[in-house]
Amino acid sequence: MARFPLPPGSTLGILGGGQLGRMLALAAARLGFDVAVLERDADSPAGRVAAHTLVGAYADPVALEQLAALASVVTYEFENVPAEAVLTLQRLGVDCAPGPEALAVAQDRVSEKQFLNASGVATVAFASADDADEAVAAATQMGAPLLMKTRREGYDGKGQRWVEHAAQAGEVFRALGSVPVILEAPADFVRELSIIAARGRDGATAVYPLAENHHEGGILRRSLAPARVSPALADEAERIAARILKGLDYVGVLGIELFEMRDGRLLVNEIAPRVHNTGHWTQDGCEVDQFEQHIRAVAGWPLGPTAAVARVEMLNLLGDEADAWARLAREPETRLHLYGKREAKPGRKMGHVNKLKAL
Amino acid sequence: MARFPLPPGSTLGILGGGQLGRMLALAAARLGFDVAVLERDADSPAGRVAAHTLVGAYADPVALEQLAALASVVTYEFENVPAEAVLTLQRLGVDCAPGPEALAVAQDRVSEKQFLNASGVATVAFASADDADEAVAAATQMGAPLLMKTRREGYDGKGQRWVEHAAQAGEVFRALGSVPVILEAPADFVRELSIIAARGRDGATAVYPLAENHHEGGILRRSLAPARVSPALADEAERIAARILKGLDYVGVLGIELFEMRDGRLLVNEIAPRVHNTGHWTQDGCEVDQFEQHIRAVAGWPLGPTAAVARVEMLNLLGDEADAWARLAREPETRLHLYGKREAKPGRKMGHVNKLKAL
Numbered sequence: 193m194a195r196f197p198l199p200p201g202s203t204l205g206i207l208g209g210g211q212l213g214r215m216l217a218l219a220a221a222r223l224g225f226d227v228a229v230l231e232r233d234a235d236s237p238a239g240r241v242a243a244h245t246l247v248g249a250y251a252d253p254v255a256l257e258q259l260a261a262l263a264s265v266v267t268y269e270f271e272n273v274p275a276e277a278v279l280t281l282q283r284l285g286v287d288c289a290p291g292p293e294a295l296a297v298a299q300d301r302v303s304e305k306q307f308l309n310a311s312g313v314a315t316v317a318f319a320s321a322d323d324a325d326e327a328v329a330a331a332t333q334m335g336a337p338l339l340m341k342t343r344r345e346g347y348d349g350k351g352q353r354w355v356e357h358a359a360q361a362g363e364v365f366r367a368l369g370s371v372p373v374i375l376e377a378p379a380d381f382v383r384e385l386s387i388i389a390a391r392g393r394d395g396a397t398a399v400y401p402l403a404e405n406h407h408e409g410g411i412l413r414r415s416l417a418p419a420r421v422s423p424a425l426a427d428e429a430e431r432i433a434a435r436i437l438k439g440l441d442y443v444g445v446l447g448i449e450l451f452e453m454r455d456g457r458l459l460v461n462e463i464a465p466r467v468h469n470t471g472h473w474t475q476d477g478c479e480v481d482q483f484e485q486h487i488r489a490v491a492g493w494p495l496g497p498t499a500a501v502a503r504v505e506m507l508n509l510l511g512d513e514a515d516a517w518a519r520l521a522r523e524p525e526t527r528l529h530l531y532g533k534r535e536a537k538p539g540r541k542m543g544h545v546n547k548l549k550a551l
Numbered sequence: 552m553a554r555f556p557l558p559p560g561s562t563l564g565i566l567g568g569g570q571l572g573r574m575l576a577l578a579a580a581r582l583g584f585d586v587a588v589l590e591r592d593a594d595s596p597a598g599r600v601a602a603h604t605l606v607g608a609y610a611d612p613v614a615l616e617q618l619a620a621l622a623s624v625v626t627y628e629f630e631n632v633p634a635e636a637v638l639t640l641q642r643l644g645v646d647c648a649p650g651p652e653a654l655a656v657a658q659d660r661v662s663e664k665q666f667l668n669a670s671g672v673a674t675v676a677f678a679s680a681d682d683a684d685e686a687v688a689a690a691t692q693m694g695a696p697l698l699m700k701t702r703r704e705g706y707d708g709k710g711q712r713w714v715e716h717a718a719q720a721g722e723v724f725r726a727l728g729s730v731p732v733i734l735e736a737p738a739d740f741v742r743e744l745s746i747i748a749a750r751g752r753d754g755a756t757a758v759y760p761l762a763e764n765h766h767e768g769g770i771l772r773r774s775l776a777p778a779r780v781s782p783a784l785a786d787e788a789e790r791i792a793a794r795i796l797k798g799l800d801y802v803g804v805l806g807i808e809l810f811e812m813r814d815g816r817l818l819v820n821e822i823a824p825r826v827h828n829t830g831h832w833t834q835d836g837c838e839v840d841q842f843e844q845h846i847r848a849v850a851g852w853p854l855g856p857t858a859a860v861a862r863v864e865m866l867n868l869l870g871d872e873a874d875a876w877a878r879l880a881r882e883p884e885t886r887l888h889l890y891g892k893r894e895a896k897p898g899r900k901m902g903h904v905n906k907l908k909a910l
Binding site: 243 | 556558559560573576577580581582583584585599600601602835838839847852853855856860861873876877880881883886887888889890891893902907
């Protein structure tokens with residue numbers, strides 16, 4: 193097992209070669225680390241900035257052995273890492289951060305909400321269903337409209353549908369693939385907020401100022417940070433973050449999506465055990481961004497400062513929106529971050545801009 | 552030949568795999584470019600964060616052909632690029648920035664000073680000598696003490712010696728290797744300053760605020776920026792930068808080392824046709840740092856803003872000073888930049904820190 197803090201020159205492993213892996217790899221390089229990326233695609237955004245690319249599925253035993261031989265610690269750019277991959281790495285003596293318990297909680301929407309409620313963190317009312325009859329029964333008891341989501345997988349609005357009438361629940365269950373689901377009561381929120389939180393190996397925590405987020409079709413379009421919120425709300429968000437980090441014995445950066453309700457309460461919508469799209473504003477709004485913070489945490493380094501030094505409007509560049517790079521590059525207040533993806537499919541996250549404003 | 556502005560996804564070539572190449576590669580990646588590094592060492596700081604590493608000497612025709620096949624434009628992390636390498640690349644249809652004329656001027660201390668004076672930019676008095684007798688004659692005419700430097704090569708104080716008495720000049724000439732030299736009158740300066748300047752392919756220029764620099768044993772230890780200077784001095788430095796950039800028909804970032812004389816004049820000590828150690832403060836003191844600025848310029852993008860958003864004290868970490876990373880990582884105002892060099896030889900630049908202060 194590695195000894196912490198990991199010295200510069202050590203190799204950090206990253207499962208996943210997308211934009212989050214890429215920005216993690218760039219942050220790791222700045223601190224003098226080498227990076228090894230495990231990714232199915234030999235030509236990936238993260239692989240192209242990493243010292244080593246291992247090509248394989250995330251649970252490929254040969255690739256994991258190669259990764260274990262290189263890396264002192266392994267982290268991930270997404271939550272749906274197969275549990276067996278983490279167990280294999282641990283068996284090979286490699287530390288994985290965040291740990292398998294945090295992944296297990298975040299991978300299952302029912303476990304996630306159960307964990308949150310048990311930690312004293314409020315969520316919308318929910319029920320689980322494993323077959324169509326259970327889905328109808330739960331929907332009837334809770335009352336429609338309801339949001340039905342697969343318990344596992346799904347991101348950017350995929351794997352979820354509205355149930356307008358309880359009687360439809362069986363049909364929606366089948367449309368989602370007849371897999372275990374969660375039914376969620378609708379949240380009468382006034383704003384979607386998020387908080388990016390970090391916890392080090394020493395148990396120290398740090399949170400960034402809240403971001404206000406705007407989604408379209410389930411995909412994040414825009415974040416504004418620091419969000420204009422009352423000190424009481426900011427305190428409450430911090431308390432929520434602290435409970436979650438501690439409850440998961442978490443190491444690394446965690447994204448927490450929140451609903452700000454009409455009555456002023458904060459409900460947690462979901463947690464992501466990784467750097468988070470709503471935290472991209474920290475790249476140009478904070479001295480230490482979420483990517484360096486995550487590297488610091490998993491490497492056992494002390495956490496860095498999280499105060500905002502600028503106000504940022506973060507806009508995702510989806511699909512061919514990234515073709516506007518030449519115009520965006522001319523805007524003096526706009527910092528451009530492009531991911532090096534080869535193909536601009538509709539809705540695909542190709543990059544983002546951080547537009548700077550005075551605090 | 553490439554068409555400008557180069558779209559993201561294009562490959563930029565970098566000759567040289569050290570820390571400057573590494574930080575250029577990281578900046579290029581942020582803008583969505585791929586990087587190909589040509590470097591003698593298969594395991595280099597820049598190569599480890601680049602999509603492609605070509606192993607070879609800088610003038611290796613096979614390696615240059617491989618680079619030309621990959622890269623739309625080639626740039627360099629140091630001024631002593633063999634002229635034949637640039638000519639080979641150009642013959643293969645690859646644009647090189649900065650161009651061969653700028654490199655030729657910067658590679659020869661005599662051509663450099665002649666160019667500066669011809670451009671209306673003041674330097675110390677100087678003479679050239681090709682043999683020991685010429686050296687003695689020049690030293691006798693100018694009067695000792697004098698600084699004798701090889702015309703070519705030499706960096707961080709290497710390749711130069713003081714001539715205390717004119718009669719010693721022959722001996723010093725031989726000690727420097729009996730190669731063509733320049734003799735420079737001592738500069739009675741009160742401060743060493745530098746200005747990082749950039750010029751785009753459209754001829755637009757941008758300069759960063761002046762830095763105040765402190766050397767030890769010929770090696771930069773510390774920069775403070777923005778330096779406290781009068782508006783008149785800042786204007787004069789900008790005028791000097793504009794003349795040099797225009798005179799060289801320059802594309803990219805250029806470092807200009809200045810002497811602030813007791814009488815208030817600014818003399819140019821030397822120019823470096825590349826990103827510069829005294830510009831590292833821009834990474835944490837400006838919205839667009841010198842590395843992104845250089846990438847923008849060579850890619851034909853518009854230049855970014857250069858105003859300071861923080862005051863920075865940049866400290867080089869030489870040799871085993873980088874072993875203090877764990878302590879430095881605990882300082883909230885300190886941003887750490889480590890280069891991933893494998894071996895900490897005495898005096899070797901292993902990393903730097905930017906200590907942030909309010910403007």
